[in-house]
Amino acid sequence: MLSMTEKEKIEDEIKQVPIKKAACIEALKIVQEHRRWVSDESIRDVADILDMSPEEVDSVATFYNLIFRQPVGRHIILLCDSISCYVMGLKGIHAELTGLLGIQYGQTTADGRFTLLPNPCLGTCDHAPALMVDNDLYRDLHPAALADILEKYT
Amino acid sequence: MERPLTQHITFPPLEIRQYEAIGGYQAVRKAVRHMQPKDVTALVKESNMKGRGGAGFSTGMKWSFVPMDVPGPKYLVANADEMEPGTFKDRWLLEGNPHQLLEGMIVAAYAIQATEAFVFLRWAYKDAAVAIRKAIAEAYDAGYLGKDILGTGYSLEMHLHTGVGRYMCGEETALLNSLEGKRATPRAKPPFPQVSGLFGKPTIVNNVETLSFIPHIINKGAEWFKSLSRTADGGTKIYGVSGRVRKPGAWELPMGVTMRELIEEYAGGMKEGYGFRGVLPGGASTDFLIDKHMDIQLDFAGVAAAGSRLGTGTMVVLDDQTCPVGFVHNLEHFFAQESCGFCTPCREGLPWTEKLLWAIEQGRGREEDLELLLRHTEWLGPGNTFCALAPGAMEPLQSALKYFRDDFERHIREHRCPYHDPEPAIPASVHLHHTHHL
Amino acid sequence: MTIYIDNKPYEVKPGSNLLEAVLQQGMNLPYFCWHPALGSVGACRQCAVKVFKDEDDKTGRLVMGCMEPVKDNLRLSVEDPGAKAFREQVIGWLMTNHPHDCAVCDEGGSCHLQDMTVMTGHTCRHYRFSKRTYENQDLGPFLNHEMNRCIQCYRCVRFYKDYAGGKDLNVFAAHNHVYFGRCENGTLESEFSGNLAEVCPTGVFTDKTLKSHYTRKWDMTWAPSVCQGCSLGCNTSAGERYGSLRQIANRYNGEVNGYFLCDRGRYGYEFVNSDQRILQPAIRPHSNGTVNKAHIVDQVAQRVKNGRTIGIGSPRASLESNFALKLLVGEDNFFLGVSGSDQDHASLALKILREGPARTPSLQEAGEADAVLILGEDLTNTAPMLALAVRQAVRRKPEADAMGQIHLSDWQDAAVREAVQDKHGPLFIFHTVPTKLDELAEDVRRGAPEHLARLGFAVAKALGADIDPVTHLSAEENALAEKIAASLMAAERPLIIGGYGSGCDHMMKAAANVAWALQQKGHNPMLSLTLPEVNSLGLEMLGGHRLDTAIDVLRQGEADTVIVLENDLYRRADAHLIDEIFLHAQDVILIDHLYNRTAEKATVLLPAGTFAEADGTVVNNEGRAQRFYQVFVPKGDVQESWRWCLQIAEKAQVRSLNGMHNLDDIDWAITTAMPSLAQLQHLAPHADFRINGQRIPREPHRYSGRTAMLANENVSELKPAEDVDTPLSFTMEGYRGEPPSPLIPFFWSPGWNSVQSVNKYQQEIGGHLHGGDPGIRLLEPHLNGGPKYFHEVPDTFVPVPGHVHIMPLYHIFGSEELSMYTHGIAKNAADYCCLYLNPDDIARWNITPGDWVTVEMDHHTCRLVATPNHWMPHGLAGVTAGMPHSPVVDLPVLAKMRVSD
Ligand SMILES: Cc1cc2nc3c(=O)[nH]c(=O)nc-3n(C[C@H](O)[C@H](O)[C@H](O)COP(=O)(O)O)c2cc1C
Ligand code: SF4
Numbered sequence A: 001m002l003s004m005t006e007k008e009k010i011e012d013e014i015k016q017v018p019i020k021k022a023a024c025i026e027a028l029k030i031v032q033e034h035r036r037w038v039s040d041e042s043i044r045d046v047a048d049i050l051d052m053s054p055e056e057v058d059s060v061a062t063f064y065n066l067i068f069r070q071p072v073g074r075h076i077i078l079l080c081d082s083i084s085c086y087v088m089g090l091k092g093i094h095a096e097l098t099g100l101l102g103i104q105y106g107q108t109t110a111d112g113r114f115t116l117l118p119n120p121c122l123g124t125c126d127h128a129p130a131l132m133v134d135n136d137l138y139r140d141l142h143p144a145a146l147a148d149i150l151e152k153y154t
Numbered sequence B: 001m002e003r004p005l006t007q008h009i010t011f012p013p014l015e016i017r018q019y020e021a022i023g024g025y026q027a028v029r030k031a032v033r034h035m036q037p038k039d040v041t042a043l044v045k046e047s048n049m050k051g052r053g054g055a056g057f058s059t060g061m062k063w064s065f066v067p068m069d070v071p072g073p074k075y076l077v078a079n080a081d082e083m084e085p086g087t088f089k090d091r092w093l094l095e096g097n098p099h100q101l102l103e104g105m106i107v108a109a110y111a112i113q114a115t116e117a118f119v120f121l122r123w124a125y126k127d128a129a130v131a132i133r134k135a136i137a138e139a140y141d142a143g144y145l146g147k148d149i150l151g152t153g154y155s156l157e158m159h160l161h162t163g164v165g166r167y168m169c170g171e172e173t174a175l176l177n178s179l180e181g182k183r184a185t186p187r188a189k190p191p192f193p194q195v196s197g198l199f200g201k202p203t204i205v206n207n208v209e210t211l212s213f214i215p216h217i218i219n220k221g222a223e224w225f226k227s228l229s230r231t232a233d234g235g236t237k238i239y240g241v242s243g244r245v246r247k248p249g250a251w252e253l254p255m256g257v258t259m260r261e262l263i264e265e266y267a268g269g270m271k272e273g274y275g276f277r278g279v280l281p282g283g284a285s286t287d288f289l290i291d292k293h294m295d296i297q298l299d300f301a302g303v304a305a306a307g308s309r310l311g312t313g314t315m316v317v318l319d320d321q322t323c324p325v326g327f328v329h330n331l332e333h334f335f336a337q338e339s340c341g342f343c344t345p346c347r348e349g350l351p352w353t354e355k356l357l358w359a360i361e362q363g364r365g366r367e368e369d370l371e372l373l374l375r376h377t378e379w380l381g382p383g384n385t386f387c388a389l390a391p392g393a394m395e396p397l398q399s400a401l402k403y404f405r406d407d408f409e410r411h412i413r414e415h416r417c418p419y420h421d422p423e424p425a426i427p428a429s430v431h432l433h434h435t436h437h438l
Numbered sequence C: 001m002t003i004y005i006d007n008k009p010y011e012v013k014p015g016s017n018l019l020e021a022v023l024q025q026g027m028n029l030p031y032f033c034w035h036p037a038l039g040s041v042g043a044c045r046q047c048a049v050k051v052f053k054d055e056d057d058k059t060g061r062l063v064m065g066c067m068e069p070v071k072d073n074l075r076l077s078v079e080d081p082g083a084k085a086f087r088e089q090v091i092g093w094l095m096t097n098h099p100h101d102c103a104v105c106d107e108g109g110s111c112h113l114q115d116m117t118v119m120t121g122h123t124c125r126h127y128r129f130s131k132r133t134y135e136n137q138d139l140g141p142f143l144n145h146e147m148n149r150c151i152q153c154y155r156c157v158r159f160y161k162d163y164a165g166g167k168d169l170n171v172f173a174a175h176n177h178v179y180f181g182r183c184e185n186g187t188l189e190s191e192f193s194g195n196l197a198e199v200c201p202t203g204v205f206t207d208k209t210l211k212s213h214y215t216r217k218w219d220m221t222w223a224p225s226v227c228q229g230c231s232l233g234c235n236t237s238a239g240e241r242y243g244s245l246r247q248i249a250n251r252y253n254g255e256v257n258g259y260f261l262c263d264r265g266r267y268g269y270e271f272v273n274s275d276q277r278i279l280q281p282a283i284r285p286h287s288n289g290t291v292n293k294a295h296i297v298d299q300v301a302q303r304v305k306n307g308r309t310i311g312i313g314s315p316r317a318s319l320e321s322n323f324a325l326k327l328l329v330g331e332d333n334f335f336l337g338v339s340g341s342d343q344d345h346a347s348l349a350l351k352i353l354r355e356g357p358a359r360t361p362s363l364q365e366a367g368e369a370d371a372v373l374i375l376g377e378d379l380t381n382t383a384p385m386l387a388l389a390v391r392q393a394v395r396r397k398p399e400a401d402a403m404g405q406i407h408l409s410d411w412q413d414a415a416v417r418e419a420v421q422d423k424h425g426p427l428f429i430f431h432t433v434p435t436k437l438d439e440l441a442e443d444v445r446r447g448a449p450e451h452l453a454r455l456g457f458a459v460a461k462a463l464g465a466d467i468d469p470v471t472h473l474s475a476e477e478n479a480l481a482e483k484i485a486a487s488l489m490a491a492e493r494p495l496i497i498g499g500y501g502s503g504c505d506h507m508m509k510a511a512a513n514v515a516w517a518l519q520q521k522g523h524n525p526m527l528s529l530t531l532p533e534v535n536s537l538g539l540e541m542l543g544g545h546r547l548d549t550a551i552d553v554l555r556q557g558e559a560d561t562v563i564v565l566e567n568d569l570y571r572r573a574d575a576h577l578i579d580e581i582f583l584h585a586q587d588v589i590l591i592d593h594l595y596n597r598t599a600e601k602a603t604v605l606l607p608a609g610t611f612a613e614a615d616g617t618v619v620n621n622e623g624r625a626q627r628f629y630q631v632f633v634p635k636g637d638v639q640e641s642w643r644w645c646l647q648i649a650e651k652a653q654v655r656s657l658n659g660m661h662n663l664d665d666i667d668w669a670i671t672t673a674m675p676s677l678a679q680l681q682h683l684a685p686h687a688d689f690r691i692n693g694q695r696i697p698r699e700p701h702r703y704s705g706r707t708a709m710l711a712n713e714n715v716s717e718l719k720p721a722e723d724v725d726t727p728l729s730f731t732m733e734g735y736r737g738e739p740p741s742p743l744i745p746f747f748w749s750p751g752w753n754s755v756q757s758v759n760k761y762q763q764e765i766g767g768h769l770h771g772g773d774p775g776i777r778l779l780e781p782h783l784n785g786g787p788k789y790f791h792e793v794p795d796t797f798v799p800v801p802g803h804v805h806i807m808p809l810y811h812i813f814g815s816e817e818l819s820m821y822t823h824g825i826a827k828n829a830a831d832y833c834c835l836y837l838n839p840d841d842i843a844r845w846n847i848t849p850g851d852w853v854t855v856e857m858d859h860h861t862c863r864l865v866a867t868p869n870h871w872m873p874h875g876l877a878g879v880t881a882g883m884p885h886s887p888v889v890d891l892p893v894l895a896k897m898r899v900s901d
């Protein structure tokens, strides 16, 4: 069941668009904002509100890599794996990070704290390598700096 | 040297009063009050402004394709999806001067008589989102947006849409599908978005840098715009350099600076201990240029003449200690992952090239693999695939096969990467989708 | 206009694309994502050709044939080495992940992907890495799902979602992970899901019923057939091996079903293989099916000769069988074996179509309508393919608008859909309960059928029909009637649909009035009337007495013997009436194929051939006579019903049937006896038709194992059966070329083993078959003199205190008799059989929803589960008609209710 707030926010989005379906991505974002990920049940709930079928909604949801259809940790680490970061030392960052977290790309730490995902270019190539944790961007990374960064997220 | 685009960039960006104080929104006042829409378009056309999104198509020309006599809504979209690897120019403009973009959008919208405008912003640009949201609210308050702008009877609504990933969203027709809440697969052209775009209505999609320039062209005219440049392609351009150079960064420079100036002066040359091997001049989907191209002028025609594309004008440098095969593999991994899966050559061809490159990089390459790679660069060429993603993906590959062929052959001959130890396999694909589908 | 293909000039149709143009010329060009009914999207890149600027251009430009419009003097090359290499490589890419499982794949031998692979010459694998694998889903009883075979052409979703309006199939994920299926396991909801098996170019979606008795396409014996599922008469190809019917496939008919079938039609064939089949003649109580056939024919003949025999015909039997029975018993003694209401509907429909000035459209024409009014029909359940046609029709107007504004061709599928968005042309639906088409309708009206019919009359009045004004309508209803009238007037090709679906004949009358009024205004309306069964209209055209009068005749002792033709009488009238037939008749002789309740009581059983074991003609709701052909020689003494009649007649020395031996003989007799059916002579080639002295083979020339397949029973190869009724042979020998359209057993063309070979049989892509589509229209509008409007506006529905009025509701699965023998259909049918009542009524009758309720009618009671349905008007209840436990056969009826103990 979606919360009242989620429903209201989705209704607001519906008002912005000429046809209900067009609010699909916004609705998914709203649900994810509130629940961190989008469950099958949420897909059905969103479908109901938008007069769509669950299949239609899931078709959209599964297309985009930042709509999470599996549970994720409390914090999402997006490690830029694109070219400038690759040149500037992605390999070392990746090794250190996976070592510290004890997980690989796509996995969540056992304590549910972090999910690690690769991410295409974060648009900060002049400060490569870079990663994002939730909304925070970290640039000019050095493997040694990673432990402190992770510290900040509980 | 004039730097119209970036001279007022600050962090945090100017608020609307400050922006107005330095002459902001004069272009909106001038255009909506004193110019006919078609005259705005004519002026932009006259300036020979070429789109900064990568393809370099004349902006004024694009606007002129919008049918002006059809009733119903029309749309303007600022393409702020910037996801081309190696590209970080729009972020600067978005975070540093959102009002400039908004002003350009309002003028552009007026020129095509759009009723609604969207900023399509990529997910990762969190600060930009905050800045733009704020700027839009300020512009509404100041009467530059909303009903009856400046009492002229022209109305425009503006929205910020943040994406949820996928490079494809930068392709303008896929972007429109995404704005419609659908999967970001591209659309066939014709019909062009100018005629049938968002929700089937006439729509213009322009890059952030393109739109940010519009106010200055309105204020200072076409001739001024042309005079900024050293070549026939007018204006200044934001150039950037990343990779192992001393001072990676981005600079607004006259269109047509040489590559040598850019890399040696602005970026400070190669880092201590690293040599220059090549450069992608305009993002991941452009052909390598090498040292013999150092003195070419970086404008649309100049780079094209050297066998590449100006693209986004933000370069990635390949140094002599980075494996070119690994470098290209990284790019093809990106492109294979970001294929939308709609057309066969891109969906199946890109993963294949990625696997071939990975095999070569790992020392498992075969002689015939080079031939296969080469054939792919032809097969995935423009027109053969549904959109420009795969042809773009082939540009660095085809030029790498040309310029760094020795490296490829050495990998195959020696059954190893001469640059570094074998690395653990990069996972083919990571996604948090529902698992039963794969 | 002229285009040059590999430097040779060809005339092509303006407005088409290069792929169509090339195929049109009979040339080969591979493709996947394009489909003639679905248009182009340019996804697969398989149809690449080179286009040249002019004669001097030697480089050319690679384009996708399906995305490039033809232009006068355009020069293209199919044979260009670059284009060929690219096309081969497209297959190479598709094969990177496609499994090497052709040998065990159901699609093998009828696989578009196989055909295209061979066509491009891709023979060698260059990809050396591992393949990705998917999990499959359980999609219900009709379709098997094997996702690894997917080549991502997107056709499935384009058909299922875009074309057929299905909701529960889609594409998931991105890049080379794209997946086509549902969110989770579960039966596909669309009534048109079975088409996926034909639309999918490879073995992802395959026919599950076929799988349960699998045979390759080339190993089946095929015949052109006509679907027995409803009155629309879609064309099918039926395939057999080892004496059992294995598959129903679509048989393209440009006028009727085009490329598609509904699931009732595709899957409802299993009765042919049922263990309830009557295979041997029997006389009760003496024998148990072991009596000698000649002896029984003698016995029956004796009875016919000596006593007075009446015959009861059937709307699920052919014209020929009904006619033969009619002659056997004599015109005066022939009764139509249908319920009172069905008979009313059929005779009313015939009268309207024959005497009125409105033309009844083919299915294809119905799909071209630009405004539609549906009166009292849930088309998806009563005439499914007509519902699919309406889905296409509602796109016509916005499509035309969009194409006028933006320069587009109709085959530019994605672009047209984008321009159209969710706009629909005018569609108005009046029906008591919601229907699946409601989502497309501009206005939907609900209420008691009589009430809705009144609204229909009001529309006719608003169009100027010379009828009395309809009184007591609300201002809103009057406004709606005006609005609909205006909408229909504004259309170029308005379509009015009525029929039997509400159990209320005023609906048809209202539909006729509306259509006629439009016609009087100088428009060309189309009027389509649904009927319950495959030959309802044909039977009505033959004519006969009402079934209840047969019972009177027996009661009064005026006859002693009854011959029942392909009919379970217990589905035609209340059991107490049918019981009387058995009570009064000395002998009831049943010629039928299924052991039903009538068979249980009959004194003589004669095993009839089903549509798959018999030849015959049926007339669909359009008045189109269509021939179906025997697929295989049945076991036992099973034979055509008309042949039983002929044999009995011979013994009984019935003169009117003298000298008739085969199908042509009967058809000749019909056409001479009945001028209205004279056209039947031209329906299809006669039995002596030969091409180059050869018959048309029912078996593909690759048919295998014929010398071995029965070796376990008999080592000598049996002499193939001879067909005395048709020009078809039961073997693989015969004419290898293209047969005349009514005689096409299966579509095949060199290099084209899949159904896509149909391209080679068409005059133009997606158009008529060579030589014209099979079938002959027997009814054309009567344009002389003004219409004889139906004047009697029905009274408003008034609930009868202490009673409920029960109206029929229909379900695609189970409301019809034969499809219930398909396991996958029967399994779920019980779910559909409920008593739908308004929640207020449920409360008023002191019933709890979900209770078993005893419904008391005049002569019997029955038990049904009370199901709230807030659309049912007060005092009205709906029952799914025709279900095994639906007791009430002749609806509507007045009843009382009480909660069962
Ligand atoms: C795969 C792909 C990704 C693209 N991404 C972007 C992008 O992120 N930003 C952008 O402005 N243009 C992008 N483009 C180009 C756009 O399609 C379009 O040409 C551009 O936004 C037009 O703006 P302009 O006329 O101002 O250059 C992309 C094109 C392709 C094929
Ligand atoms: S399942 Fe079949 S129809 Fe659907 S995309 Fe795959 S190959 Fe095409």
Ligand code: FES
Binding pocket: C019, C030, C031, C032, C033, C034, C041, C042, C043, C044, C045, C046, C047, C048, C064, C065, C066, C067
């Ligand atoms: S059939 Fe033309 S691209 Fe698929």
